Amino acid sequence: MTSSFDELSRSLGVRGSDITHLELDGRWGKHRAAEPGRARLYATLGGGGVLDLPRQRVHLRAGELAFLPRTDAHVVRDGLATSIPPGGSACEGMRQVAASAWSNTREPSSRLVIVDFDLDTRDAPWLGLLSPIVRVPAEDPGLGRWLRETLSLLAGAHELSPSLRQEIATTWARALFAHALRDASASLPGADAVRDERVVAALVQARARPEEDWELGALAARVGVSRSVLAERTTALLGEPLGHYLRRLRIDRAAALLESSDAPVKTIAARVGYDSESAFARAFSRERGTTPTAWRRGRRAGVGQSRAEQVL
Structure with missing residues (x-):
């Protein structure tokens, strides 16, 4: 069962990612608002900083990773002496030096890589049970070392295609969420279930x-x-109860088959576990508000319209 957390992390979709490299000196910091549907990774490649969440403070050390599975509101800054007002920042002299790199000095005292993940959380209701911040220590020989090394390589690999960067980011996200599922620091109601x-x-x-x-x-x-x-x-x-969740999952998979295949509705009903087409149609209508046939017709009409707009 050691791979269960890794498999569960696959229920979270990764739609995209952004990677930002920062080289900082002096006083710096930024207040970040909560971003539902997104996760954020801070990798401290050199120097350090402070990460403040509503009820938790983390001192970032060189080589350490801090993962925010839900990107709750937080402040990141160079140290406790730097005050950042809500919605404000303190990054004097910051300039863009590459497509995804910013600097305010030639000799940085801190080097950060920030990875933002855009998530599809519809099939991951367990996300709310995770700790708001999960740390990967600098001395971690497994996940920590692998992430730091790939982040360092990406810092100079601007020639990688967007699709390859997306594949790498998706792999990172799944590894990080599997790590977060194993994290023992979560204290929210129900967190024992996720552990x-x-x-x-x-x-x-x-x-x-x-x-x-x-x-x-x-x-x-x-x-x-x-x-x-x-x-x-x-x-x-x-x-929700497991039975309710599985019924909804059946309908989700049926909807995908209706859209992507020409299989008869009766065949799709059997494939997702329904003994009769009529029982499937009733369940589908309760969940989606329309019949399977109407759903298929409407989705394909929408795809056809989208393709026509692309041509025009």
Whole structure:
């Protein structure tokens, strides 16, 4: 079950990323507002700084990584003596020196790399249970070393294509979220659920085959927990009972098949676990507000219109 956290992290989509390199000296800092649907990584390649969240302060050391899974409101600055007003910044003499690099000195005292991830969180309700900030120490020989080395390489690799940079960023994001799922510092209500690898393993198994008729007691026995514990902790992870979540996941996958294939509705219904086309149509209509056939027609009409606009 050691890969359960890694598999669960794949339920979070990464739509894009931005990488910014900063070389700073003197007093500097910025107040960042909360950014729902985004995550942020601070990598301190040299020097240091301070990261303040509403109820937590982290001193960044050289070689350390600080990951904000939800990009809550925070302040990043060179030190405690530098005051940053809400919505303000203190970065005197900052100038752009490359496409994604900024500097305010020729001899920087601090070197930071900031990676912003644009996320699709619709299938990751567990995100709210993670700690607001997850640290990867400078001495971490695994994830920390790998991330620092690839970040250093990217600092000078401006010739990489956008698609290759996106692949690298997606890999980073999944590794960071898997690390955050394992983090023991989360203290939010329900956080024990996200740290229980047996429960996560059960969720990963059910997610992989939502079309199966999962019986909660049998699934609980498979991973070695009681039925009541599994029910309580999957509800904490998902924000809804596991059965409700899996029904919604079936409909999501059916919708994707309706849009991308010409398979008959009856065939798609069977593929996502429904015994009859009529039962599937009722479930689909409850979730999407329209019939499977109307959904397919509407989505394909929208795609056709989009392609015509591109041509024009």
